Amino acid sequence: MVDNKQLQAQLEALRENFIAKLPERLAALEAGLETWRASGDEAALSEFHRIAHSLTGAGATFGCELLSTAARALERQLVGVDSARDFAALEALLEAVRRAVDEAKREDYVKPEPVVALPLVKHEARVVYILEEEAAERAGLARQLEHFGYTAQVFATPLALKDAVAVQRPAAMIAEITLTAGGLAGIEVVRTINAELEAPIPAIFVSSHGDFEARLEAMRAGGRAYFTKPLSIEALVDMVDELTSVEQKQPYHVLIVDDSPVQAEFYAKVLEQAGMATDVVCDSMEVSDALRDTAPELVLMDMYMPYCSGVELAAVIRQQPAYLGLPIVFLSAETDRHAQLEALRLGGDDFLTKPIQPAELVASVGVRAERYRLLRSRMSQDSLTGLLNHRRLMESLDKEMARVQRHGGALAFVMLDIDHFKQVNDSYGHAVGDRVIMSLARLLKQRLRNTDIIGRYGGEEFAVILPECPLPTATQLMDEIRQHFAGLEHCAGERRFNVTLSGGIAACPAFTEVGELRAAADRMLYRAKHSGRNRILAYTP
Incomplete structure (x- = not known):
């Protein structure tokens, strides 16, 4: 929450x-005006205009x-000025600016409206409770969930499940509906647990039976999904x-x-309090x-800066294909509509006029940044896995x-390949092969850091970029993922099988x-494939 x-x-x-x-600033204005009057130096007049x-x-x-109004009047007087004859008029307006500077300390300050933070949700560890009487089944299901980063706790009786919920609320419950207690005991205990809670716990029911009555009761008890045995682990984990x-x-x-550090810091503070990350540049170069x-x-950009204006800078940015779609928002006191439209024509996406309330700034920036992120993700994602596609992956590596x-630092690059994948497709079909690919993609996303970059290299090959990760750490991490993947059970109908991977x-x-x-x-991937597969090999000089 924002601390307003x-x-x-x-x-x-x-x-x-x-x-x-x-x-x-006032002294700089006075010096610029005097230099222009004495020498007619256009550069001095331009700097005078910029400061105003x-x-x-x-x-x-x-x-x-008062200062803003006086400076705007001075700025307008500068339009079309061409000789020292205008000096008297400019000097008179500059005197109004001097008085406004003196009044600034005494002027009432209207506090800006509160800022509302953007919805950036924190990730928490996910605990899943499993109710299953058969020891082998509950242990196997827990093991499969743990491969995907869940903490699974198992219970053999409804009472044990109920007591556990009273101590710690899980993220979800998976319950077998038919138990030795009789009837639909699994459904009844979930119904009882959730009736006592203000916010019900999401529940998934499993059973050897798929009859309509059991499904109806499961739904009435708040069940969000119903799976029949033998379970499809991929489908269950998806849910x-x-x-x-x-x-x-x-x-x-x-x-x-x-170019004004104090204004740049003002905008940075507002956006950071709303949960955004900012970088400030005061030199257009x-x-x-x-x-x-x-x-x-x-990019949030002022229009008037020394050496290179915001409009010129936007045009230069747009010359580079990588930034054609990057939103550029001008934030300026410019009120001339023609000038605003010209700025948009030359590369801007929006124009915000100063002064702007912090809440309005956050909303305007947030909407455009969100749209840019969505469009960029759709253009860069692999359609099957949702990971980066090959092109974006290589751009990220560059x-x-x-x-x-x-800047120095560590960087590791990993190539992964699913072993004997052609046999999976030939034996179980391409739909099952796609599920195997998606299970590895999910495993990588859940086991790696948010800062790590994961992509589908092509076919059954994946690649991972690990910033600030030394080689020994990367090797240990990827070998742990290899072991988890080898432990996953995949299914094709009632047939179950395991798959391994190799990496370099x-x-x-x-x-x-x-x-x-x-x-x-x-090369290390090739060596791993030809030395027995199901292993991770790292290059050492």
């Missing part, structure tokens, strides 16, 4: 900092309305995932470009590096290698080029 009291304190501190530096525009927006942002998974959104990443290093999902080359790993700093890194991991 803390945000208000931070914004008021920024306002005090802004006001404290106003004499310095900055005061127009910053004054409004920090509640200095457990659906009932228990909490979408773990990463914060939207915003790049703020503004540094934007290209920032785009490459931070991979933002939206970026991670570039990061390591600039290469890491920095042994390699400094992407091509060499990929080739080394591929």
Whole structure:
């Protein structure tokens, strides 16, 4: 939840900092005007205009309305100015700015509206309770769930399940409906448990029988799914995932470009309090590096900056194919509609006018960043697994290698291949083969970190990028995943079978080029496949 009291304190501190530096800004205005009057230097007039525009927006942002109004009048007077004859008019308007600076400390500050945080949900460990009388079945089911990262607790009687729920609430329950207690005892205990809770626990029922009466009673007891034995582990885990998974959104990443550090910090504070991640650039010449290093999902940019305007910068960004779809939102005190439309024509996606309430800024940025993330994910995902496709995977590897080359650190690259996959397709059919592929994709997503990058390399091959992961750690991690995958039971009708995988790993700093890194991991995969399969081999110099 956003701490709006803390945000208000931070914004008021920024306002005090802004006001404290106003004499310095005023001196720069006076010097620029005098230089232009004495020499006719167009560069001095341009800088004078930029500072006036900055005061127009910053004054409004920090509640200095008199200053904003006076600076806007000065800015408008500059349109079409061409000789020292206009000096007197500019000097008169500058005097109004001087008075507004003196009044700024005494001007009432209207606090901005509260900010509402974006829904970024935290991930919690998932505990599943299993009610099953048969010891072998409950142990086997628990083992399968644990391969996918669940903590499974098993119970042989309804009373034991009920007592456990009283101590710790699970994320879900899986219950056999027919027990020695008679009738539909599994359904009855779930009904009793949930009747005593304000929020019912999602329940899945399993049984050797699929008759309509049992299904109806299961539904009436709040059952979210019903599976008949022998169980399809893939289908069961899909349902457990659906009932228990909490979408773990990463914060939207915003790049703020503004030559005024105090205004840039103001926007950064507001967006960060709403759960977003920000990077600030105050020099337009540094934007290209920032785009490459931070991979933002939206650029929030001022229109008027020294050396390179926001409109020019947006046009340069749009020249690069990788950033054609990146949202660029201008935030400026510019009120001329023609200028706003021209900014949008040359590369902008939206135009927000200062002053803007923090809540409005958060909403506007959040909507566009969310849309960009959705479109990007649809273009980059493998249709079967939802993982990155080959192209996006390789783009990610290029970026991670570039990061390591600039800043140092560890990076491991893993190639994985499902062993004897052709035999799976030939023996059980391509639909079953697809489920095997999806089970490995799910296992990788649940067993790896959020910062790790997983992709489908092609066919039954997968690749994993492990940033900041040394080779020994990567090798241990992938071998644990190999063991979990080998323990999964797959089914085709009533037939059950297991599948293994092989993998090869290469890491920095042994390699400094992407091509060499990929080739080394591929060689180790080839060696693993030809030395018995079901193993992970790492390249060591």
